Amino acid sequence: MTVPPEAAEFTIPIRDSTDVLRARGSARELAARLKLGSADQTRLATAVSELTRNILQYAGEGTCTIINASDDHQRCIRVIVEDHGPGIPDIPLALRDGYSTGGGLGAGLPGVQRLMDEFQITSQPGHTCLTMAMNRPRTPFT
Amino acid sequence: MTEAVDFNVARWLEAQQEAVLDAWMSDIVSRWKKNYLHVVDTEHLHLQSRQLLEEIRKLFVENPNEFWEPTPDSKIVVLIRSLSTQRAKQGFKPADSTFYVLSLKRVLWRRLLQDRIAENKVALATCLAMIENVIDRLTLLIYEVYVETRERLIAQQSLSLLELSTPVVRLWDRVLMVPLIGVMDTQRARQTTERLLEAIAKYEATVAILDVTGVPVLDTSVAGHIMKTIAAAQMLGARVVMTGISPDGAQTLVKLGVDFSVVTTRATLRAGVAESLLLVGKRIVAVKDAP
Numbered sequence: 001m002t003v004p005p006e007a008a009e010f011t012i013p014i015r016d017s018t019d020v021l022r023a024r025g026s027a028r029e030l031a032a033r034l035k036l037g038s039a040d041q042t043r044l045a046t047a048v049s050e051l052t053r054n055i056l057q058y059a060g061e062g063t064c065t066i067i068n069a070s071d072d073h074q075r076c077i078r079v080i081v082e083d084h085g086p087g088i089p090d091i092p093l094a095l096r097d098g099y100s101t102g103g104g105l106g107a108g109l110p111g112v113q114r115l116m117d118e119f120q121i122t123s124q125p126g127h128t129c130l131t132m133a134m135n136r137p138r139t140p141f142t
Numbered sequence: 143m144t145e146a147v148d149f150n151v152a153r154w155l156e157a158q159q160e161a162v163l164d165a166w167m168s169d170i171v172s173r174w175k176k177n178y179l180h181v182v183d184t185e186h187l188h189l190q191s192r193q194l195l196e197e198i199r200k201l202f203v204e205n206p207n208e209f210w211e212p213t214p215d216s217k218i219v220v221l222i223r224s225l226s227t228q229r230a231k232q233g234f235k236p237a238d239s240t241f242y243v244l245s246l247k248r249v250l251w252r253r254l255l256q257d258r259i260a261e262n263k264v265a266l267a268t269c270l271a272m273i274e275n276v277i278d279r280l281t282l283l284i285y286e287v288y289v290e291t292r293e294r295l296i297a298q299q300s301l302s303l304l305e306l307s308t309p310v311v312r313l314w315d316r317v318l319m320v321p322l323i324g325v326m327d328t329q330r331a332r333q334t335t336e337r338l339l340e341a342i343a344k345y346e347a348t349v350a351i352l353d354v355t356g357v358p359v360l361d362t363s364v365a366g367h368i369m370k371t372i373a374a375a376q377m378l379g380a381r382v383v384m385t386g387i388s389p390d391g392a393q394t395l396v397k398l399g400v401d402f403s404v405v406t407t408r409a410t411l412r413a414g415v416a417e418s419l420l421l422v423g424k425r426i427v428a429v430k431d432a433p
Contacts, residue, residue: 017325017327021325024359032258038390039389039390039393039394041390042359042388042390042391042393042394043390043393043394043397045359046359046360046361046394046398049361049363050361050362050363050398051361053363054359089395097399102363104363104366105362105365105369105400107362107398107399107400108361108362108363108398110399111362111397111398111399111400112398112399114398114399115394115397115398
């Protein structure tokens with residue numbers, strides 16, 4: 001499953017681990033199409049992998065929307081990850097390195113924050129939404 | 143009662159059996175000849191189809207006035223199940239597999255419409271409805287069995303893939319190598335750890351090379367699994383040398399804050415092999431330099 005070339009927005013339902021692969025594959029593909037470097041492609045794919053995996057672990061299921069938000073000045077990929085799970089009770093704590101309620105390394109959320117250029121969380125029980133974006137200026141060749 | 147309602151589908155079918163079978167088989171053969179006739183034995187197909195037709199006739203005898211509900215152990219269900227399983231395994235497309243009974247419906251309809259009974263609309267409608275009901279049930283059954291068979295096939299394949307993809311290779315005395323390939327999930331990680339630990343104990347290995355060249359994305363969950371494998375190996379007294387982290391992967395891991403400093407890492411498998419041989423007091427030299 002890939003991002004259709006014309007689509008500015010593409011939503012992938014996240015229900016099992018193959019959806020995680022699809023989501024990060026699609027994100028990487030869009031990044032490649034926008035001619036982002038391979039390090040940036042890896043960063044984006046890893047960030048998408050982290051967040052969609054969190055959905056499976058903490059909420060069971062959700063969605064991942066990948067948006068090509070580029071304009072004349074910059075290339076921008078925005079990713080919105082949403083679920084209707086129990087939510088994150090203490091966001092600053094969840095963003096602290098080494099903190100995990102699920103037995104993980106506790107590096108996922110703070111790590112994603114460092115990998116991406118924009119990162120926001122809104123969370124309440126029943127609806128959690130994480131938005132992140134990667135921005136790169138346009139060069140004459142892109 | 144009028145004569146029309148007395149019309150008996152079962153008896154009609156019995157009289158028509160040979161003609162129906164002929165027409166049906168030629169319809170099937172013309173559709174399947176391009177792709178499937180080399181996997182289907184036509185004689186066997188005739189035999190099966192005759193059996194099926196016979197069972198359908200019996201259904202009409204047993205349920206002359208009501209609609210048939212399939213029961214799991216009735217002969218016709220068993221027949222369709224085995225036939226559909228076989229086709230799914232032979233690589234039939236679902237549409238071609240269901241075409242088998244849909245073609246029978248077409249043949250029966252055509253013959254009924256040509257029959258004397260077509261003059262009586264009520265009787266005709268009753269007959270068509272009964273045939274329709276049976277064929278619809280069989281179609282659904284074929285589809286269901288098809289999907290079941292395919293799903294079982296996929297499950298088997300992913301299981302064999304799992305078996306395949308976690309080899310532990312003995313590289314030299316006391317040196318093991320584990321090439322990790324593909325997606326690392328909990329199950330894969332557990333299996334890898336188990337096999338590595340068994341091999342360390344069996345070969346009294348002191349060094350294990352963990353090569354992650356084939357792991358597409360190193361996120362915290364994968365890193366977590368790898369760390370646990372490493373910790374377990376170290377508990378058995380083996381040093382772990384990790385190889386194959388790409389430059390992009392290294393940058394990403396650092397940003398994520400994943401700390402692999404407890405293990406020796408080398409960029410390439412080549413460097414990792416050299417390092418682990420050194421750890422067991424060996425090195426590779428050119429033949430001309432050897433003493």
